[in-house]
Amino acid sequence: MEETKSVTDGRHLRSLHTRHKLLEAAKEVFPEEGFHKATISQIIKRAKTGYGTAYVHFTGKDDLLIVLMEDVMTAFYSIAELPFTPASRAEAEELILYQTTAFLRMAESERKMLQVFGEAIGVSASASQKWAEIRERFINRIAQDIAYSQQNGLARTGLDPELVARGWFYSHEMYLWEIVRGEHQAQLDEIAKTLAAIYTGGLYS
Amino acid sequence: MEETKSVTDGRHLRSLHTRHKLLEAAKEVFPEEGFHKATISQIIKRAKTGYGTAYVHFTGKDDLLIVLMEDVMTAFYSIAELPFTPASRAEAEELILYQTTAFLRMAESERKMLQVFGEAIGVSASASQKWAEIRERFINRIAQDIAYSQQNGLARTGLDPELVARGWFYSHEMYLWEIVRGEHQAQLDEIAKTLAAIYTGGLYS
């Protein structure tokens, strides 16, 4: 019903087009200027729409960015949701190293946009919340993986999987921000190796 | 020379007093309003000075906050600089657990101010830089401790002490921000135990 309306209704179509123009403009302006320096005026100018239009389609600058982050989030989730059912300690270690590497590589490939998002997290409550979503999804998944390993006699028991998962994710997240800032490009695999070594050495000793 | 002038010169004294009033006002306003919502107008109003005065004594809102952070930094440094020369693995583990606990406890005791600082880090380049200073000091110190343990046959070799130290500190830092946000109050010791267990289990297995 809504589908039909969306396709036929020329008004809605126009609206969608305007929205799209704004998003495209924002996608350019944000990385160029950074979150704080970017202004609605810059964005509407590039999108060739009126000032108020931006506020019709989005609640503000944060909202515009949040929508742009969806793409990045999708990529993140695909890593978080990788299957983890190792049969041996060696296989567990391999999977963990792979996941760690994938995570850090993503920091590199999505650098520009993550840089903007990192800046926004400090300022905008909604950006901060969006990032918290990504984080919790990762942590939940890691906690599951740890619990699985504990139940199958691969990992040391007696530690709360969620607390371990948090600490584990946090060290990754902070490395992510460093990579985004442009530090450590060359060492990426070395970092992954180190993080995985500490983690597995600790849990699987 | 400057000392003498400072004490005798009534103009300088007045200036110092004004500066002090501004800092006291900022110390109240920042935690009440948060970094973003706090304005220069609110601060000068409470300090009972003119608007421009704030800009005579400080370059802006960030600068005012940075100065307030010095106290907190001092406390942090005292933890970072604790001596670490364990003779056995058991002693190393004990020291590490102590340091971890002290670090997290500080997050609790300095909560309000750290909350403001956490917010400022995202917005203000100078706040971000100040925090980076604290962080690097910690990381350097931890890296030294790890190298010490490696050299004395207490810790596994073959891993870069600095990379390990970073991952280690990062998980602590992120837990710090969580504690500052008011999550995990009760679990504080449990968190310290978990972090220390992973770290020592990993390095000292």
Added chain:
DNA sequence: CAAAATATTGACACTATGTCAACTTTTCTG
């Protein structure tokens, strides 16, 4: 005490935000 040095002040120019009444475009209806 007058002049010099220093400190304080608020009005001003500037920049950005978010709102809303007027306007344009598209669809519906008799």
Added chain:
DNA sequence: CAGAAAAGTTGACATAGTGTCAATATTTTG
């Protein structure tokens, strides 16, 4: 298909905060 209704667009405006600077006030000096 005319004109009413609905949906979308627009920029002027009110508001709020920043940082600057010429004028003013206070203190020291000769």
